[in-house]
Amino acid sequence: MFQGHRAVSIRHLNKHVGEEVLLQGWLYNKRGKGKLYFLQIRDGTGIVQAVVAKDAIAEEDFETAGQLTQESSLRVIGKVVEDKRAPSGVEIQPSRILLVGKSQNYPITKKEHGPNFLLENRHLWLRSRKQMAIMRVRDEVLKAIRDFFYDRDFACVDSPIFTPNACEGTTNLFGVKYFDEMAYLTQSGQLYGEASAMALGKIYCFGPTFRAEKSKTRRHLTEFWMVEPEAAFYDLEDVMLLAEDFVSYIVGRVLEHRHEDLETLGRDLTKLEPAAQTPYPKIRYEEAARMLVESGDETFVPGEDFGAPHETFLGNSFDRPVMVTHWPAAIKAFYMKRDAANPELALGVDMIAPEGFGEIIGGAQREEDLGLLEERVREEKLPEEAFRWYLDLRRFGSVPHGGFGLGVERTVAWICGVEHLRECIPFPRMLYRIYP
């Protein structure tokens, strides 16, 4: 409340045409001088223009308008009027303009900036039109994830962030002092997710994960968010159906609710819309490998994992995400179940996004047999004592089960059509960068 006025979000101004409202926000840009100012005001939900004519407002308020600099915070009381010249269809005719907090020499200007400068000023960069749009899409993705699982009786059961041991090797782990011993920041909640699934049947965990990979590419962060559903009695096919329902639901929600932001981002919707429809194409590793070889790619070695250019090729071969299954067991994790028809193959599935955005999902049916799993733990020379609790899950009512992990930032990058993951998380953590 301010002087008897209730603040209205810019996003909802079109419901208040003809009314006098209170706006609270920051000055995005100012044009004009002399007897007329155009103030572009943002409040996080949108941007609206206030037209300040000298003869239509108190002299004191006109002077205030003249003093406003980029990113000064302000309150405006004014009338909402329709105007075809305004980009949003409405503009404000202010009767009062009040400066709340001055802004001097705001560093991010209207012209271009380089990535280093923008990342050094990430706390201010977030105020830019494109960054706000990405954050709103990210918010829609997070909400869609929660809704999707809630509606399907998956309980959110989060995994710990401090872990005593590695789940897939130790070289990529961040170690931290945990009182008198060493702990690691989680790189996946999956093993705990499996335990939770044996309790609640269908679960997901959702939180930040950490990988100390020395990767300096636009596809990597050292801290990123991952959502990992895990379900008892799910086989590989169930996992794949869940994955395509899930991703198509998220894309559909963003298309439905964040159309304006996608427009701000200049996203080509014709390339995104097919991903809102199922089914998704499903191919075996063998077939994907054949496609690569037939394409004349000489860098791909059959039997080995796909590199980034190979993922790009496979992703670009379809109009929506493609799922690749039945991988050589040698290149996949120890906990994946082997194919009954061919024990050389693992029942894993990766989902690759189109347009070169790469892998967004990695999942699998898990090995539920105690003996086979113990054998793998020994083969991979994993610390057996650390996996005692995990093996317990196979001792007490083991069932077929499976799940997957979806990288939130990669998904947001793909949906937004943004090249670099650093723009898809509020404060990116990368190799050699932890400020601000």
Next chain:
RNA sequence: UCCCCGAUAGCUCAAUGGUAGAGCAUCCGGCUGUUAACCGGAGGGUUGUAAGUUCGAGUCUUACUCGGGGAGCCA
């Protein structure tokens, strides 16, 4: 860890080995429909650091520092 590229005004970038410049931002002035508004003026520099070549280095060489892109690994 490896490969490639870069570092010049607050920001983005120019400058054949020969007087260091523009746009934006800032400050001053003009404009009642601007859309990264426009027009006129002003201030603003140890060219990342250190050494070397040269009559002369922002420019050439070497090392270092920082950053960007990519490989590997992965979501």
